[in-house]
Amino acid sequence: MKRAFSLCAAALAVAIAAPAVHADVKTREKTTFTLEGFLGGVVRVFGGRAAREGIESTVAVKGDRKASISGNTGQIVDLSAEKVYNLDLRRREYRVTTFADLRAEFEKAKADAEKQAENAKPEDKEQMEQASRELEFDVDVRETGERQTRLGHQTREVILTITGREKGRTLEQGGGFVLTNTLWLAPRIAALDELTAFELRYVKAVYGESILGDVQQMAGVMAMYPAFAGMASRMQEEGHKLDGTSLSTTMTFEAVKSEEQMKAAAGSQQDSGGGGIGGMLGRRIMGNRGEPQARTKVLTTTHEMLSVDTTVTDADVAIPANLKLKD
Known part of the structure; x- marks a missing residue:
């Protein structure tokens, strides 16, 4: 189902440092969302071209609306x-969806994505399960100057x-995942903090604490790669x-092959089935084409404030x- 990205695909990136403030705000903003390879097919069902090329929108917050x-x-x-x-300005009509309907929609999208994951090989399924249980997290914050x-x-x-990364091993040894958020932070802007706070209230009210980004698209990522939810x-x-308010963010999620996976890929372009929690993703997206790469990008989101x-x-x-109510 197509949405106007009210919960923007970059919700994780936007939901940074949001104190409880109360200020009305109106913005123009642009969002992009790109899933790569195998998972990209999920996005195309939900209007992925517009998401990739960028969606410009006007957003206004006043009170609880x-x-x-x-x-x-x-x-x-x-x-x-x-x-x-949900407004259709061309047809001059609107439809009403309850929060309960949205929760049910998410569960259906997640179930559909899990069916896609069932097509994975047995060893791939095992790797996905291990990825959600056996990861250790390292955090790095860098001011570039x-x-x-x-x-x-x-x-x-x-x-x-x-x-x-896999417990007890380095990222290069055992493979894993890397979630990177590049932010351009301004001094605190109270009005934008209110916009962010509203998004968080909405997400938590409908989907709970851990669901971030456009619900159907993120459901696919989480079904295939349970590690994403924990990392997000x-x-x-x-x-x-x-410290500050983000005016522009770019988030990427990457999978990293293990040493075993890289050796297997180098030895045979037709069979890259080595170990490591990042190996399955590489096979899905790269399809064994070209030179083996240690890192494979899963998704990229951007969010930029225009005014x-x-x-x-x-x-x-x-x-x-x-506008008239559509039954």
Whole structure:
């Protein structure tokens, strides 16, 4: 099911350092979301081309309501009513979805993704299960020293990296996963913190603490690679420690082959079935084409603020008067 990305695919990246504040805000922003290879087929079902090329939207938050408009579609979230109003501006109609409906939708998307995972070889399934049980996490926060002016604010570049590796082995030895978030942080902007806080309240109210990003697309990632959920949760935890408000973020999730996997890949382009928790992903995405690569990118998301305004009216978060309820 196609959504206007009200829960943007970069929700994890946006949900960094969000204190409890109360300020109305209106923004223009752009989001992209790209899944690679085998998993990319899941995205195409849900309008992946638009996500890859970028979706520009206008977002307004006022109290317990948030409106997102992108092209001829829109969405209004009402936290107090626990309802989402999906707007079709071209047809001049709207539909109502409850939070309970959204939870059921997520479970269905997750079940569909798990069926895709069932096609994996037995050894691949074992690797996926091990990835969720046997990972140790390393955290690295690096201030690069780079500076940029964005929306009139002086921002600094910070790279936050979470590495999940097999217990007792290095990433190069046993393989694993790397989640990297590159942020351009401005001094604290209260209005944008309110936007972020609303997103977190919405996600937690509908999906719980650990579900981040566009629900259908993230369901596919989590079904295939259970490690992603744990790493995303750790990323959010570490992000809260950063000082500032992010005006631009880029997040990547990569799988890393083990030494055994690399040796097997080098020895035979037709059979790269060595060990290590990153091996299965490499076979899925690369399909044994070209020279074997130690790292394989699974997904990339970006989120960028284009403008910020603190003047918001009731009309900005209301259903347009010319729209009719669609049964």
